[in-house]
Amino acid sequence: MPDDGLIHADLLIVHGDVFTMAGDGSGYIEDGAVVIAGNRIIETGASGPLSLRYRAARVIDATDRAVLPGLVDAHVHGGIALLRGVAQDSDSWLRSLEPFVNAMSLEALLAGSMLTVIEGLRSGTTTFCDNSPGIAHSLPFYEKAGPRVAASPLTSDAVPASSDSTGALPKFSDEMRALGLIETRDLIERWNGAGAGRIGVQLGPRAADFCSEKLLAELRDLSEKHGLKIHMHLAQDKRETAQVLRRYGKRPVELLDSLGLLNERLIAAHLIDCTDKEVERVARSGASMAFCPSSLLICDGILPPADVFMDCGGLVALGTDETSSNNGANLFSEMKIACLALKMKRADAAYMPAWKALRMATAEGARAIGLGNEIGTLEAGKKADIILVDLTLPSLVPVMRRPVRNILPNLVLSARGDEVCLSIVDGKVVYENGRMALFDEKDAMGFIRKTAGEICLGAAREAAETRTAPFVMTENGEY
Ligand SMILES: [Zn+2]
Numbered sequence: 217m218p219d220d221g222l223i224h225a226d227l228l229i230v231h232g233d234v235f236t237m238a239g240d241g242s243g244y245i246e247d248g249a250v251v252i253a254g255n256r257i258i259e260t261g262a263s264g265p266l267s268l269r270y271r272a273a274r275v276i277d278a279t280d281r282a283v284l285p286g287l288v289d290a291h292v293h294g295g296i297a298l299l300r301g302v303a304q305d306s307d308s309w310l311r312s313l314e315p316f317v318n319a320m321s322l323e324a325l326l327a328g329s330m331l332t333v334i335e336g337l338r339s340g341t342t343t344f345c346d347n348s349p350g351i352a353h354s355l356p357f358y359e360k361a362g363p364r365v366a367a368s369p370l371t372s373d374a375v376p377a378s379s380d381s382t383g384a385l386p387k388f389s390d391e392m393r394a395l396g397l398i399e400t401r402d403l404i405e406r407w408n409g410a411g412a413g414r415i416g417v418q419l420g421p422r423a424a425d426f427c428s429e430k431l432l433a434e435l436r437d438l439s440e441k442h443g444l445k446i447h448m449h450l451a452q453d454k455r456e457t458a459q460v461l462r463r464y465g466k467r468p469v470e471l472l473d474s475l476g477l478l479n480e481r482l483i484a485a486h487l488i489d490c491t492d493k494e495v496e497r498v499a500r501s502g503a504s505m506a507f508c509p510s511s512l513l514i515c516d517g518i519l520p521p522a523d524v525f526m527d528c529g530g531l532v533a534l535g536t537d538e539t540s541s542n543n544g545a546n547l548f549s550e551m552k553i554a555c556l557a558l559k560m561k562r563a564d565a566a567y568m569p570a571w572k573a574l575r576m577a578t579a580e581g582a583r584a585i586g587l588g589n590e591i592g593t594l595e596a597g598k599k600a601d602i603i604l605v606d607l608t609l610p611s612l613v614p615v616m617r618r619p620v621r622n623i624l625p626n627l628v629l630s631a632r633g634d635e636v637c638l639s640i641v642d643g644k645v646v647y648e649n650g651r652m653a654l655f656d657e658k659d660a661m662g663f664i665r666k667t668a669g670e671i672c673l674g675a676a677r678e679a680a681e682t683r684t685a686p687f688v689m690t691e692n693g694e695y
Contacts, residue, residue, distance in 0.1 A: 286342025291535025
């Protein structure tokens with residue numbers, strides 16, 4: 217190694233439009249650089265001085281590239297991604313999906329998470345809060361493919377786990393509760409901190425109507441014991457409220473509060489069937505909110521109350537929910553929808569500016585899922601989760617830096633995600649110029665497509681056996 221007085225680093229990114237997202241805004245550095253040693257950022261700043269101070273094994277010239285923290289998907293059910301588009305334009309998305317969900321094997325759930333990771337990595341997502349049944353079966357793929365994951369099993373002890381609100385309340389099964397707890401404990405033991413710290417575990421009760429009080433209390437105790445987040449749906453629809461009210465005489469937010477679950481360890485997804493007072497109660501408890509606008513707009517025609525949550529000082533992260541409802545796992549489109557939908561709700565074009573959406577998908581998303589000390593900004597000491605976006609592609613041209621800087625609004629409102637040209641997780645390149653660095657995408661896509669075909673056959677068999685019509689929509693809207 218030459219004795220040139222320079223400090224050795226592994227990776228030096230120079231000459232980029234760097235958005236560190238540090239502080240309260242975008243932390244922009246023109247002609248900026250990021251220095252990485254091992255899995256951490258050791259310095260960010262102007263390219264000139266940093267190029268003179270460091271020598272790196274690899275130097276990436278980021279001229280005409282935006283350099284951002286990797287995006288955080290705070291709520292995604294990767295496992296059911298293979299059901300993209302099978303229940304859209306329906307007045308009961310969940311019920312329409314059931315024959316397909318019932319036909320899903322562990323292999324199908326794995327294929328769904330693989331598809332989510334591939335689509336996500338290609339569009340800048342580097343952290344996935346994947347809440348899926350059978351998640352342990354998908355984690356070896358996460359370990360190999362390179363992204364960061366906060367994994368939780370979708371835990372329920374309700375029989376039947378039905379989306380119907382009109383009939384008898386489902387019973388709770390001691391056996392299912394025991395199995396759910398075993399699955400969660402095994403996941404913590406085997407996977408929490410695995411992949412050199414890239415893989416973490418959260419607890420994943422499905423919702424207050426799908427879990428007994430006993431199961432919720434036991435998961436609360438596990439979360440306290442291990443200091444882990446509880447990642448769950450809360451007040452996600454009228455069915456949940458109706459069932460919880462019938463069973464306990466309390467609404468879901470009140471029930472969770474009475475069980476000691478409303479606190480900073482909770483990530484609450486959706487909060488759809490909440491009064492503003494209830495939204496405030498959740499926000500003031502220190503819990504964070506996973507905001508999934510596309511999914512809820514497509515499935516229910518409803519916008520979750522992220523604006524009310526933020527007005528009460530709550531921390532909001534963005535999520536795609538699942539490809540089967542969102543129709544994608546792309547946080548660039550999610551940022552745009554978040555801005556547009558909230559502007560429309562508030563009838564105010566200045567509401568929800570682009571920089572705020574980018575913070576939701578980076579710095580604030582990371583804090584909301586409990587990784588704010590590790591990722592979400594490009595600052596010395598943080599783990600190196602970084603994406604580069606090609607600003608020369610038609611959707612991001614022209615680039616102006618003065619008198620007006622248009623880069624950030626265009627990243628949120630113009631980019632489609634496929635402008636991402638490089639993704640780094642934990643200091644390692646995982647995606648570069650259309651190619652996955654750590655696995656064969658063509659092989660993976662072959663497996664995914666084959667498995668998706670099997671689900672259709674399984675759903676058709678179930679429909680024939682149960683004499684229910686499969687959900688098939690023709691072009692003229694008939695079923
Ligand atoms: Zn969800």
